[in-house]
Amino acid sequence: MTLPLLTRVYSNPQAALGLALPDWSLLIRQARNANMLARLGYVLAAVAVPAPALVHIQSQLTFARRFSSSLQWEIDCIATALQPLGIPLVLLKGAAYHAAGNTAAQGRIFSDVDILVPEAELAQVELALIRAGWSSGPIDAYDQKYYRQWMHEIPPMQHIKRQTSIDVHHNILPKTCRFCPDAAKLLARAVPTPGGYWVLAPEDRVIHSAAHLFLGGEFNHGFRDLTDLDLLLKEFSAQPGFWEVLLSRAAELKQTLAVSLALRYTGKILHTPIPAAILEQANLALSPVRWWLFDALFLSALQPDHHSCRTAWSNCAEAALFMRSHWLKMPLHLLVPHLLRKSLKPLEVLWEAKE
Amino acid sequence: MHQALTGNGLALRIGAFNVSVVSPIASVAEHILCLYPDFAVVEAGQFIDFHVGLTAPWSPRRYWHPQVNFSFDGHRPFKPLPYAQAAAFFEWGLNWCIASQSNQYLIIHAAVVEHNGQAFILPGSPGSGKSTLCAALVCRGWRLLSDEMALLSMADGLIYPAPRPVSLKNQSLDVIRAFSAEAVIGPIVNDTLKGTVGHLRPPAASVAASAYPAQAAQIIFPKYYVGSTTVLEPLSKARTLLELAEHCFNYSALGKLGFAALGDLCDVCACHQFQYSDLEEAIALFTRLATPSP
Structure with a gap:
């Protein structure tokens, strides 16, 4: 199977040299649909891009720069709202990469700011946010209970004036997930950023990104998320002993599987430079038969979300991984009633409309 | 095809x-x-x-x-x-x-027409009669740059054309049919959110010239009132800038750059609001505005 153009160009920007204009069209389309257009601008910084393609990249880079300053404003607003509580503001994912100045912030455009707070402080944090103008959208009693009882976050909140979203987490995986780590351990190693906020330790940022991508079931931003991992790994591997810390920390937080998958697929798909000994250790996480199965699923699902990158197999792979994510998220005695409830939802709506 | x-x-x-x-x-x-x-x-x-x-x-x-x-x-x-x-x-x-x-442009919800090398930007809320006025002007030989969006280049401050069929709604269709015998109006679509919609074919000359940008000279907010006389009133630059910002599609996406671009645009343009009901009078006035004084 030949790899999609965007995948090839991302891992080897020189591959873009000598592309014909229709190939540039295709590259821009794949990048646009994968939410990678601005990031492609950074990847191709040293490559001569023909003018018609450059226009699209620069248009999105302009937006990305503006996004970055809006994000800073949003983070400042959240900090002001939570300031009376006197707890450190711990940012996650995109907001964390931005605050920490990581290369993974380059060209990353997203919709929610994610924060991590101790579970005991959850009610206080929610109240402080409500006071400052955030509110949970319309959500039915079942979903409300589902979030509060089983999930690792409260229902997403939106600011009534700015329409911006915040996800307040007390952990990085649902409580019901068999891989759910001890959140106190994550908070204990959080590090301050130059701007006065907090982010997870470098290895924990990688672990969270890996857990999100490889234990979650959504792949419409899968390729972009894989490039996040690639950028984080490349940046942090400059620190001495990083790889060993990553693996031992993964074991401590029950994330050996997620990190092993992350190392294997950033290596296989994006050619992220990972020491052979570390890869070997990661490969011990699963039996060869399970690797064969996961290769078949992830090598397909992690390609850019554009029809030119899809094969007859893509839908099956994504459906299988979606089911796997539910299987990982909840034990069967919770999962079956939950799925039943969700599948009956349309009937319920119909019934309520009739009444 | x-x-x-x-x-x-x-x-x-x-x-x-x-x-x-x-x-x-x-x-x-x-x-x-x-x-x-x-x-x-x-x-x-x-x-x-x-x-x-x-x-x-x-x-x-x-x-x-x-x-x-x-x-x-x-x-x-x-x-x-x-x-x-x-x-x-x-x-x-x-x-x-x-x-x-297309953030290479600041995009203003406006019709843009050009005469004697001077581009007129006609921003308008739905129902203001901007498309009707724009259609009438291009039927009389003005160049159509767009009936829907002014593409103000962030690189050189010029307005770039994207001439497309002019969207006409409800009574405007009959007005333009009566106004110009040569106007070609495409298939009519009924019962849309905007009512009955038809499109005027853009003049061949405007399409042929669509590679050439134009310098903006006038910003005019048109407003059609039944029976109104033709009234052109100056609008302050500050007010024009604020009104234009409301009419932009990507003002917030451009941030400071967008504000600066609007400021520069208002600096070089004459700014007016305009009431009309008679298309002939409106065109005569616009033509005078676009004619260099001797």
């Missing part, structure tokens, strides 16, 4: 954009055939900016209430519309593609 539309796509050169359209729907083909005859077809081997498609979704609904989807490279930014509105959906969808993907 039909082969391209139903196959790999009919690629048209629209101003600075190469747009590829795929649609098996007859009304879309008829719309393009009637309103885009002067547009160049993009040759194979060129860059395509936007791939759009109009197709009927496969659902049982198609038998009693057929619908049409607009897709932008496989994504559907909008809910489906009734099948009969496919051609209008093509125009609206393409507007969205340009407005949401």
Whole structure:
């Protein structure tokens, strides 16, 4: 199977040299649909891009720069709202990469700011946010209970004036997930950023990104998320002993599987430079038969979300991984009633409309 | 043309954009055939900016209430519309593609016409009569740059053309038919959200000149009032800037750059608000404004 153009160009920007204009069209389309257009601008910084393609990249880079300053404003607003509580503001994912100045912030455009707070402080944090103008959208009693009882976050909140979203987490995986780590351990190693906020330790940022991508079931931003991992790994591997810390920390937080998958697929798909000994250790996480199965699923699902990158197999792979994510998220005695409830939802709506 | 539309796509050169359209729907083909005859077809081997498609979704609904989807490279930014509105959906969808993907311009919701090298920007809320006024001006030989969006280049401050069919609604259709015997109006679409919609074919000369940007000289906020006399009143630059910001599609996406671009634009333009009911008087006045004083 030949790899999609965007995948090839991302891992080897020189591959873009000598592309014909229709190939540039295709590259821009794949990048646009994968939410990678601005990031492609950074990847191709040293490559001569023909003018018609450059226009699209620069248009999105302009937006990305503006996004970055809006994000800073949003983070400042959240900090002001939570300031009376006197707890450190711990940012996650995109907001964390931005605050920490990581290369993974380059060209990353997203919709929610994610924060991590101790579970005991959850009610206080929610109240402080409500006071400052955030509110949970319309959500039915079942979903409300589902979030509060089983999930690792409260229902997403939106600011009534700015329409911006915040996800307040007390952990990085649902409580019901068999891989759910001890959140106190994550908070204990959080590090301050130059701007006065907090982010997870470098290895924990990688672990969270890996857990999100490889234990979650959504792949419409899968390729972009894989490039996040690639950028984080490349940046942090400059620190001495990083790889060993990553693996031992993964074991401590029950994330050996997620990190092993992350190392294997950033290596296989994006050619992220990972020491052979570390890869070997990661490969011990699963039996060869399970690797064969996961290769078949992830090598397909992690390609850019554009029809030119899809094969007859893509839908099956994504459906299988979606089911796997539910299987990982909840034990069967919770999962079956939950799925039943969700599948009956349309009937319920119909019934309520009739009444 | 039909082969391209139903196959790999009919690629048209629209101003600075190469747009590829795929649609098996007859009304879309008829719309393009009637309103885009002067547009160049993009040759194979060129860059395509936007791939759009109009197709009927496969659902049982198609038998009693057929619908049409607009897709932008496989994504559907909008809910489906009734099948009969496919051609209008093509125009609206393409507007969205340009407005949401082109931050090389500050994009103002406005008609732009040009005479004697001077571009007039006519921003207007729906119902202000901007499209009618724009249609009347181009029927009298003014160059059409756009009836929907002013593309103000962030690089050189010039207005770039993207001439497309001028969208006319409800009574405006009869007004323009009565105003110009040569006006070619394409297939009429009834019962849209905006009422009855038809499109005026852009003049061949405007399409032929669509590679050439123009310098903005006037910003005029038109307002049609039944029975009104023709009144042109100066509008302060500060007020004009604030009003224009409200009419931009991507003002917030550009941030400071957008503010600076609007400031520069207002500095070099004369700014007015304009009331009218008589198109002939309006055109006479606009022509005087565009004529250098001796």
